[in-house]
Amino acid sequence: NHIAGNCYTEKRDDIHLHVYGAHIFHTSNEKVWKWINQYAKFNHYTNRPIANYKGELFALPFNMWTFNQLWNVNTPAEAQKIIAEQGKDIVGEPQNLEEQAIKLVGKDIYEKLIKGYTAKQWIKDPKELPKEIIKRLPVRFTFDTNYFNDRYQGIPEGGYTQIFEKLLEGIEVRLNVDYLADKDAYNALANKVIYTGPIDSYFDYQYGELEYKTTRFDHVKKEYPNHQGVAVMNYTDAEIPYTRIIEHKHFEPDVKTELTWVTWEYPTQYKADVTEPYYPVNDKDNNEMYMKYKNDASALENIHFGGRLAEYKYYDMHQVISSALNFIKTI
Numbered sequence: 001n002h003i004a005g006n007c008y009t010e011k012r013d014d015i016h017l018h019v020y021g022a023h024i025f026h027t028s029n030e031k032v033w034k035w036i037n038q039y040a041k042f043n044h045y046t047n048r049p050i051a052n053y054k055g056e057l058f059a060l061p062f063n064m065w066t067f068n069q070l071w072n073v074n075t076p077a078e079a080q081k082i083i084a085e086q087g088k089d090i091v092g093e094p095q096n097l098e099e100q101a102i103k104l105v106g107k108d109i110y111e112k113l114i115k116g117y118t119a120k121q122w123i124k125d126p127k128e129l130p131k132e133i134i135k136r137l138p139v140r141f142t143f144d145t146n147y148f149n150d151r152y153q154g155i156p157e158g159g160y161t162q163i164f165e166k167l168l169e170g171i172e173v174r175l176n177v178d179y180l181a182d183k184d185a186y187n188a189l190a191n192k193v194i195y196t197g198p199i200d201s202y203f204d205y206q207y208g209e210l211e212y213k214t215t216r217f218d219h220v221k222k223e224y225p226n227h228q229g230v231a232v233m234n235y236t237d238a239e240i241p242y243t244r245i246i247e248h249k250h251f252e253p254d255v256k257t258e259l260t261w262v263t264w265e266y267p268t269q270y271k272a273d274v275t276e277p278y279y280p281v282n283d284k285d286n287n288e289m290y291m292k293y294k295n296d297a298s299a300l301e302n303i304h305f306g307g308r309l310a311e312y313k314y315y316d317m318h319q320v321i322s323s324a325l326n327f328i329k330t331i
């Protein structure tokens, strides 16, 4: 019922609420950065989330502050020694997320900051998850708490929705329609169609249902100015049912208000056609099933599949843009 997909932001009491969870723009791609800056002015927000493990706070991503808080070490050499010792059982190429995590940061960090969070987030044992997921996070032997390594980072002042409004200026937009229910009629309207929904539903699940991960977002207004003092706090133990609490006003530090909007993120089981898919689960079986759909998709001449759901890829925003900018040169 709105444009902008999961990047959609909504203004509530002067705060731009990230309706589908934290969207922090980051990229090292000059072209992408220039492109997005045509549509919004970005602030200097830098993501420095905090991990909360049973009330104890740790710096993220895994960096010298984290190692100091956990082991009371002060130098990179001391931290590396502990990690090497704790990871020595992982010989050869790690086979899954658990092994990869232990190899990268050792058992203590795995147990406190990764295991519970990952199991909650994906509703799966980390041993059954692809190791690539954990490689998204930097591991640093410096005191740098910036969550991302990219050269450019920020939040669009005024939210994300304006970007899509500008992109769609002068273009007819129909909301609240079910494209898949009336595919032929909609396809007949255009010479080229770009489909960004789940690829398996486009093909009526003929090779089976791809697995996605979904999340429920509980948005709550609080009548005081500051709930947690940071935009993102991760709850990394297995018992607390939510993964993260987001406090949106901290994405835009210039916005001053007497109240605040806070979002609790609850991972939930995905059900095709019922819940919103957010993350592809790129393990071997799902990727194999996706390849069958992809094969069928490439046989369709005027219909193009793009984005996280249609390409079944764990894209970040900058990667989708880069892929789209490359794609348009090809048609």
Ligand code: UDP
Pocket (backbone or CB within 6 Å): 051, 060, 113, 114, 115, 117, 118, 121, 133, 134, 136, 137, 234, 236
């Ligand atoms: N992760 C973790 N603990 C954290 C943050 C992340 O174990 O405190 C792991 C978890 O497996 C997660 C992955 O790292 O799925 C990628 O995290 P990222 O923040 O990139 O996830 P996203 O923001 O895309 O949900």
